[in-house]
Amino acid sequence: MRPRRLRLDDGTCIGCMSCVVVCAERHNLRSSLSRSRIRVEVDTLSARHMSRYCRQCVHAPCATACPVQAIEFDEQLGVWMVDAGRCTGCGACVEACPFGAVWLDPVDGVALKCDLCLGRAWCVEVCPPRALSVVGRDEEAEND
Amino acid sequence: MTERFGGWAGKNLRVDLSRGQIWTEPSLELGRSYMGGRGVAARIAWEEIPPGTRPFDPANRLIIAAGPLTGTSAPNSSRTTICTLSPQAYPYEWFTYSSIGGFWGPVLRYAGYDTIIIQGSSPEPVYLWINDERVELRSARHLWGEGISATQREIMRELGQDVRVMAIGPAGERLCRISTIGTGAGSAAGQGGFGAVMGAKRLKAIAVRGTGEIPLAHAEAFYDCTLAIAKAAEAPAGCPRRQSLDPELVARYGQRFSACSQQCAYPRCYICRAYDRVPGVLHPEKTYSGQLVCVSNLLGGEPGSFYDWRTGFRAGFELGRISDDYGINHWELCIGLIPWLRRCHQEGLLRDLDGAPFDLDSPECWARLLHNIAYRQGIGDALAEGGVRAARILGMGEELIPDFYTAWGFAGHWDGRGDRANLIVFPYWLVTALQWAVSTRDPMSSGHGYAQNIMMWSPMRSPGEGLDWEELADVGEKVYGTRQAVHPLSGYEAKAYPAVFHGHRSVIKDSLTLDDQAYPRIYSKRTPDHLARAGGMPGPSFEYHMFRLATGLDLSELDFEQLAERVFNLERCLQIRNWGRSRAVDEQVIPCFERVENWVNPFLGEGKGLDRDRFASLLDEYYALRGWDPATGRPTRRKLLELRLADVAAALESELPS
Incomplete structure (x- = not known):
């Protein structure tokens, strides 16, 4: 993929x-x-909003920062995946992500990032104004 | 097989402001019996608000209620219903409801609560801080006097930008009967004057952080169901006049479609627009950002209409932000109070405003009016009581009031009279009249489903885009059991059942909670028979399926309907016990609807007014369908027992028909 x-x-x-x-x-x-x-962080006082989501970077700073190599590129899915079993919840990936798109799960403490729902991105399916899409990573500049 | 439960967050939060006490109670049983939102609030009011209690008494309960779908993926689900005794309602200060959108309700639920019940009155201004399971009252002395926007900003500075705040402004603090509770950049619980109830309790704001989760009984089926419903959202269902963006406003102020609430699922919103950094006219040094929703657009005026003033977009936007900040109800201002004042001025009854010229084209005049209402200065002291009471207090223009107010609601709001914004013809406003007759407020807040839906889809309002009259009648047969319920030549026939049906839909929406514009889903251009459908579900059943799957309650669609009917009857019983509600009270709407309608049904060729005798028969039919006694308009004991309201029937024994 x-x-x-x-x-x-x-x-x-x-x-x-x-x-x-x-x-x-x-x-x-x-x-x-x-x-x-x-x-999606909504500034409730102005109705402006800002989104944060994973860009599946070619050279992923989250993966580089991980001291236990728990973030690996899944060739089949074409996305960076967190190995929850290996993740220690140290938060190095959260710090490293330039898009602020990795979090620690408040329940199990492991790194939380987009996995494109293992194939079918449900956020894209539901988006009412169709603002979300899945694109090939190489079609887009990494920073847009 | 063990039942799985979900939907409800699990706890209700109790606050006694007089004693400074906070505690929680389990919410599941109340939820299972009365759904949530307005339904749960009705039960609490029945048990805790005795006859004789008035809105500003410490004994009044301010009930802020989300429901089992609030904050889930259910489309258009993130509203909160506020219920309390109404300072605005006239002539009875009865218990009623008002819905607020924005992003507040879901967070309350993620914090673990379904409902907040507030009693008593604080000796000092306070605000309530709900930080997941940690809840406390904090001093609001530094916030008292601040506007709704500044209050939110200051609390978020103190507690964090992820905190959601609802608050009152100077109007609520001064017990204005037309004051709101506001949140975000333009959301408010408008009708009811509930800001003044918070003011009387000296509760400035409620701040919430919620980082938890809401359980779902059948999560996989639930999210498939909500996705299907979200994808089936379809126009026309809102205000077509405002469906497009204005290229000039886009270029200048970043006009854009904007969700008024979390989980808004319209492909683009027909009613809400957001704007950035609009320069002030009254305060050129300031810029304003935020949303305009529905009537809030009217402060700029619509020359040639009922709203024949010319303040223009920029000043209108600024005035909208200023009045939102004071916490003044835009409906009362734009549909009732100001058009009535304008007529008083035209008729020579009102010369000036405490010596200043009355000139609605002048933003300064508006600013003075808003200020004087919020701070109860000069004539503003009477206007702060709302148009109907102001006319009596000032002894001015009482005879003009019926042009602007229809009983406990606003003329023009799908009743066919008053202002000309909502195109509707006979016989459709007959259902509106029935809804109005048995309501405690302008019933259209959660009652648009019949009249607005039909008119919006009809050849009169959406020629070429909607459905033809025969197609509409065909759908009517599926939903209401007979084509005559929707047919343009049906007259008084088959109008009682739609009023019952939509009375229940109103309860369901305010209880689960769901947005009025989005439900019930009835008509469609996408299905062969034009009945809305998604994922194998008929449109009018969407609410039932989402409720069933989220909560795990094993109930039939008839059981679900009966839950709504139970709430409707409990509300009626509360009105009977506390305010002597009867058929005679319901009939107070008749004179309003006897006036000849604004438009003409093209098949009839002349405008109609309500026929008193035929409406009396229609009311008989309505009460009979409800299992209420036609002579008194009160539920029979048998009906209350059937709805498992035996304790209510026992308490009301002498008030009920034998």
Whole structure:
């Protein structure tokens, strides 16, 4: 599988946070914001919002920073995956990510990042204004 | 097989402001019996608000209630219903409800609570700080006097940017009967005057951080169900006039579609727009950002309409932010109070505003009005009581009031009279009249499902885009059992059942909680028979399936309907016990609807008014469908027993028909 990643068009996003809740439900079978792998931070006073999600970098700083090599590129899925068994929850990847798109799971303490739902990105499916899509990583500049 | 439970967060939060005490109670049993939101609030009010209690009494309960779907992936699910005795309601200060959007309700649920019940009155201004399981009252002396926006900003500075805050402004502090509770950049619980209830309790704000999770009984089936419903969202269902962006406003102020609440699932929102850094007219040194929703657009005026003033977009936006900050109800301002004042001025009844000119084209005039209402100065002291009471207090323009207010609601709000924003013709407003007759407030907050849906999909409002009249009637047969429920030539026939049906939908939406514009889903252009569907579910059943899958309650769709009916009857019983509600009270709406309608049904050729005798028969039919006594308009004991409200029936024994 060629490398793929999420792409969110900020101009189209309406800040509804559907993607955030759906991500948590699909991964954890419960509704929350705190265990989601995509975040939309709404400034409630201005209605402006900012999104944070994994770019599946070619040279992934999270993987480089990990002292136990718990973040590995899955060739079949084309995404960086966290090996929850190996992860010690040290937070080095959280610090290293330039997009602020890795978190520590408040329940089990391991690193939390986008896995594209192992193939079918449910946040893309649900996004009401269709601001989210999955793109081939090599089609896009890494920083957009 | 063991039942799995989910949906409810599990705890209700209790706060006694007089004693400074905070405790929690389990929420599951109340939720299973009354759903959540408005339903749970009705039960608490029945048990805890005795007859004779008034809105500003410490004994009044302020109930802030989310529901079992709030904060889940259920589309348009993130509202919160606030229930308490209403300072705004007239002529009875009865118990009613108001819904607030934004991002507050879901976070309350992630913190682990379904409902907050607040009693008593604090000796000093305080705010409530809910930090997951840690809850405390904190001094709000430094916040008292601040606007809703500044209060949120200051609390977020103290506690963190992820904290969500609802607050009152100067209008609520001064017990204005038209004051709101606000959150975010333009969301408010508008109707009811509930800001003043918080003001009387000296509760400035409620701040919440919620980092936990909401359990789901059948999570996989639930998220498949909610995804199907989200993907089936379909226009026309909102306000088509405002469906597009204005290229000039996009270029100048970044106008954009914006979710008014978490989980808004419309492909693009038909009602909400956000703006960035709009320069002030009154305060050119300031810029304003935030949202305009529905009537909040009207402060800029719509020349030639009911809102015939010309403050323009920039000043209108600024005035919207200023009045939001004071916490003044935009509906009351734009649909009732100001148009009424304008007429009083035109008729020579109002010369000036305490010596200053009355000129609605002037932003300064508006700013003075808003300030004087919020701070109860000059004529503003009377206006702060709302238009209906102000007319009596000032002895001015009482005869004009029916042009602007329909009983306990606003003329023009899908009743076919008053302002001309909502196109509706006979016979559709007959259902509105029934909904209005048995309500405690403007019933359209969660009651748009019949009239607005039909008119928006009809050839009158959406020619070429919606459905034709026969197609609408065909769908009507599937939903209401007969084509006559929706047919344009059906007159008074088959109008009682839709009023019952949508009365229950209103309870369901305010209890689960779901947004009124999004449910029930009835009409569609995408299905061969034009009945909305998703994932094998008919549109009107969406609420039931989401509730069932989230909570794990093993109940049929009829059981679900009966839960709503139980809440509706409990509310009625509370009105009977505390305010003597009866058929005579319901009939107070009749004179409003006797006035001839604004538009003409094209098949009839002339405008209609309500026929008193035929409406009396329609009310008989409505009460009979409800199992209520037609003479008194009160539930029979048998109906209450059937709804497992035996204790309520026993308490009301002497008030009920034999």
